[in-house]
Amino acid sequence: VFITPEGTVIEGRAGPGLDLFPGLARYRFTTPQTPGRRQPAPPHTPSDPHRTRTADKHARRRAERDRNRRARTDGRCIEPPAVRAHIAADDAATHLGDPPY
Numbered sequence: 001v002f003i004t005p006e007g008t009v010i011e012g013r014a015g016p017g018l019d020l021f022p023g024l025a026r027y028r029f030t031t032p033q034t035p036g037r038r039q040p041a042p043p044h045t046p047s048d049p050h051r052t053r054t055a056d057k058h059a060r061r062r063a064e065r066d067r068n069r070r071a072r073t074d075g076r077c078i079e080p081p082a083v084r085a086h087i088a089a090d091d092a093a094t095h096l097g098d099p100p101y
Contacts, residue, residue: 002010004025051059071077079087 002025004010068077
């Protein structure tokens with residue numbers, strides 16, 4: 001027999017978990033109240049363009065490629081040290097002549 005804090009008497013063996021966890025008898029589980037009605041979303045108008053995240057990502061990458069391309073053609077591109085070393089090694093290898101096949 002189990003008696004809850006509110007005085008409800010539960011006859012017989014405890015329900016799910018009450019015999020193992022008697023503290024669960026203190027809690028009352030009820031159905032939550034339904035929330036009020038939500039406001040409808042504002043209508044999508046052509047004056048308010050909306051791009052997806054993927055479209056934004058592609059636009060950012062396209063802009064970055066354009067900036068890099070302009071920097072290369074204008075001579076403002078600064079190559080990283082690893083790239084400069086690779087270019088220097090390629091330039092040095094051209095002076096060795098044809099490879100021995």
